[in-house]
Amino acid sequence: MTSARDEILAAVRAALDGVEPAGPLPPPPTVRPVDDLVGLFVERVEDYRAVVTRCAADEVAATVAAALAGGSAVVPSGLGIEVPGSVVDPSTGSGHRDGLSATDLDGIDAVVTAARVGIAETGTIVLDHAEDQGRRAISLVPDLHVCVVRADQVVADVPDAVALLDPARALTWISGPSATSDIELDRVEGVHGPRTLHVVLVE
Amino acid sequence: MTGGTFVGMPAFPEAARAALGDTQLRHNLAHATHTIRDKRARVVAEVEEWEELRVAGTAVKEAALRDLATHLEQLEASLTARGATVHWARDAAEACAIVARVTHAHGADEVVKVKSMATAEIGLNEALEAEGIAAWETDLAELIVQLGDDLPSHILVPAIHRNRAEIREIFRRRMGDVGRPAPDDLTDEPSVLAAAARAHLREKFLRAKVAVSGANFAVAETGTLVVVESEGNGRMCLTLPEVLISVVGIEKVVPTWRDLDPLLRLLPRSSTGERMNPYTSMWSGVTPGDGPQEVHVVLIDNGRTRALADDVGRQALRCIRCSACLNVCPVYERVGGHAYGSVYPGPIGAILNPLLNGVSDPQTASLPYASSLCGACFEVCPVRIDIPSVLVDQRAQVVDSHRGDAVPKPEAVAMRATAWAFSDARRLRWAHRASGGAGRVLDRLGRTTLPGGRRAAGRLPGPGAAWTSARDLPAPPAESFRAWWQRTDGGRR
Numbered sequence: 144m145t146s147a148r149d150e151i152l153a154a155v156r157a158a159l160d161g162v163e164p165a166g167p168l169p170p171p172p173t174v175r176p177v178d179d180l181v182g183l184f185v186e187r188v189e190d191y192r193a194v195v196t197r198c199a200a201d202e203v204a205a206t207v208a209a210a211l212a213g214g215s216a217v218v219p220s221g222l223g224i225e226v227p228g229s230v231v232d233p234s235t236g237s238g239h240r241d242g243l244s245a246t247d248l249d250g251i252d253a254v255v256t257a258a259r260v261g262i263a264e265t266g267t268i269v270l271d272h273a274e275d276q277g278r279r280a281i282s283l284v285p286d287l288h289v290c291v292v293r294a295d296q297v298v299a300d301v302p303d304a305v306a307l308l309d310p311a312r313a314l315t316w317i318s319g320p321s322a323t324s325d326i327e328l329d330r331v332e333g334v335h336g337p338r339t340l341h342v343v344l345v346e
Numbered sequence: 347m348t349g350g351t352f353v354g355m356p357a358f359p360e361a362a363r364a365a366l367g368d369t370q371l372r373h374n375l376a377h378a379t380h381t382i383r384d385k386r387a388r389v390v391a392e393v394e395e396w397e398e399l400r401v402a403g404t405a406v407k408e409a410a411l412r413d414l415a416t417h418l419e420q421l422e423a424s425l426t427a428r429g430a431t432v433h434w435a436r437d438a439a440e441a442c443a444i445v446a447r448v449t450h451a452h453g454a455d456e457v458v459k460v461k462s463m464a465t466a467e468i469g470l471n472e473a474l475e476a477e478g479i480a481a482w483e484t485d486l487a488e489l490i491v492q493l494g495d496d497l498p499s500h501i502l503v504p505a506i507h508r509n510r511a512e513i514r515e516i517f518r519r520r521m522g523d524v525g526r527p528a529p530d531d532l533t534d535e536p537s538v539l540a541a542a543a544r545a546h547l548r549e550k551f552l553r554a555k556v557a558v559s560g561a562n563f564a565v566a567e568t569g570t571l572v573v574v575e576s577e578g579n580g581r582m583c584l585t586l587p588e589v590l591i592s593v594v595g596i597e598k599v600v601p602t603w604r605d606l607d608p609l610l611r612l613l614p615r616s617s618t619g620e621r622m623n624p625y626t627s628m629w630s631g632v633t634p635g636d637g638p639q640e641v642h643v644v645l646i647d648n649g650r651t652r653a654l655a656d657d658v659g660r661q662a663l664r665c666i667r668c669s670a671c672l673n674v675c676p677v678y679e680r681v682g683g684h685a686y687g688s689v690y691p692g693p694i695g696a697i698l699n700p701l702l703n704g705v706s707d708p709q710t711a712s713l714p715y716a717s718s719l720c721g722a723c724f725e726v727c728p729v730r731i732d733i734p735s736v737l738v739d740q741r742a743q744v745v746d747s748h749r750g751d752a753v754p755k756p757e758a759v760a761m762r763a764t765a766w767a768f769s770d771a772r773r774l775r776w777a778h779r780a781s782g783g784a785g786r787v788l789d790r791l792g793r794t795t796l797p798g799g800r801r802a803a804g805r806l807p808g809p810g811a812a813w814t815s816a817r818d819l820p821a822p823p824a825e826s827f828r829a830w831w832q833r834t835d836g837g838r839r
């Protein structure tokens with residue numbers, strides 16, 4: 144008896160009998176240069192009704208503290224920003240069964256992470272879940288996500304981000320807070336992901 | 347609990363007639379399709395090089411399909427190297443059995459699910475229920491559909507046919523039966539309803555051991571799966587459970603990581619009319635210490651190799667399920683998704699269902715007629731699927747399959763009328779004008795000459811309007827669809 148695998152691959156080959164493979168692909172259109180990358184990024188992130196605060200490097204800790212407004216917070220082990228009173232999640236790779244459970248995380252108000260790249264054109268932040276961002280669950284379960292993005296991490300458009308990112312890592316692209324338009328197309332911010340996204344942009 | 351089922355649906359003309367009588371449905375659909383398509387038009391207009399982007403996206407998907415076996419083998423190898431287990435399923439039953447087996451192996455009697463067309467296509471929820479496994483839909487619209495024992499009517503907004511008062515009723519009546527009940531003070535405010543869904547589902551996310559997803563794209567080179575979503579229910583399912591099973595159609599493969607670029611620029615703008623959707627998750631097999639530590643990928647055929655063998659129809663497999671073609675379709679807008687009797691409604695459904703399943707079943711055979719060939723679907727399609735040409739080709743196949751019948755099918759009569767319309771220059775001009783699709787459609791039709799040298803056009807007089815009798819209820823038969831459309835503002839007057 145042939146396996147499903149062999150049968151499907153044989154059917155694919157039979158279906159394409161006589162069909163030429165495609166030649167070289169036309170390159171996707173390149174990105175137009177943007178004058179004020181950071182300005183565009185901020186405008187586009189705010190368009191999703193996320194909160195953006197711009198600050199200088201020496202103001203980051205204070206800006207993050209203000210964003211947390213006294214609520215409880217979890218931070219990844221490699222964050223590198225002082226967040227007083229926060230719970231530190233063990234870093235990626237240590238086996239997350241030893242870390243906070245999803246239920247533990249559900250009892251915490253906020254999470255503070257860094258980011259890998261910001262995309263100006265689409266107002267998107269991409270996390271690659273390195274040590275300064277932590278495993279995926281910590282930036283998902285708490286209701287407030289404070290995300291610290293450096294101005295030099297902002298690129299113009301999607302192709303720049305794709306070129307920078309490493310597909311071997313888990314990646315989360317975030318464009319504003321979680322949202323739905325499922326009820327009569329009325330946009331509601333916040334369903335299952337963090338209902339508030341607060342971006343701290345460091346210049 | 348199961349959702350409804352499409353099996354035994356009446357053929358398109360009858361189902362469409364029933365839907366046309368439902369004023370609430372028509373009102374909701376018109377509102378929804380117009381809102382989304384206006385949003386789409388705004389964000390597409392922002393991108394100067396949109397046409398180049400469409401060409402690039404088309405080329406990526408076409409390259410993937412034309413050498414599909416190679417890319418599938420590479421995908422399997424990449425996934426395996428990244429610690430995932432790859433399964434292959436010839437049909438729906440095999441795919442469902444694999445999901446049930448993996449779930450049982452973990453002693454689980456429930457799974458949480460991210461909205462996925464592929465799992466809807468294979469009837470996974472019903473199959474799991476028969477195996478004693480509850481499948482919880484976690485997308486808000488799918489939850490509404492599932493709790494209401496209903497059928498989805500739109501790829502993107504499956505509960506588009508329900509208004510807020512109905513949703514409140516469904517939540518109050520049904521949530522308590524399957525988990526955390528709706529709060530007593532539930533109102534019909536969308537934000538309040540969304541909060542009730544959040545609380546109801548969070549309990550399920552936190553305890554689920556097994557999740558089931560689909561994938562928008564699967565990268566052969568890297569073994570990366572991509573899920574594009576809005577609410578965060580996808581992230582919950584892809585992150586919290588110990589075991590993740592992704593059911594992926596074999597046409598979802600793209601060759602390289604870089605190929606995601608044009609597709610990620612095309613999909614959100616075409617779909618929800620956003621520059622980017624709120625969340626996109628990408629993962630390549632198992633990520634140690636982060637997320638599910640047991641990852642399964644079920645690659646399904648279920649008719650796809652059948653579609654792949656169709657030289658004209660193959661392009662339908664490029665579809666990235668953005669639903670833009672639904673929102674611009676005058677037929678879809680008026681009859682809704684249920685009339686198509688399938689999880690794939692609208693223009694893409696009208697070609698994909700017959701391509702996947704063949705045209706021996708009368709319900710499926712009626713679908714290629716569910717169009718006026720106006721060409722709007724092709725104009726908006728981010729991967730340039732020439733739906734009108736495929737429709738015409740499918741119609742010819744329906745007619746061919748009935749060639750030996752003693753009594754000609756109405757569709758066959760329609761095809762002959764089509765030939766009649768083209769047999770004379772004056773009539774051709776008339777048909778041209780009436781079809782509203784301008785020269786482009788006719789150019790395409792010119793390439794798609796049917797057996798016997800016949801060609802087809804859109805709205806036709808007399809017997810040519812065979813299936814359109816349903817859509818034309820309020821219109822005197824002598825008036826063209828186009829003229830009727832303008833006079834009534836798309837049926838709203």
Ligand code: SF4
Nearest residue numbers: 665666668669671727
């Ligand atoms: S056929 Fe094209 S427009 Fe329609 S859903 Fe598929 S990709 Fe989108």
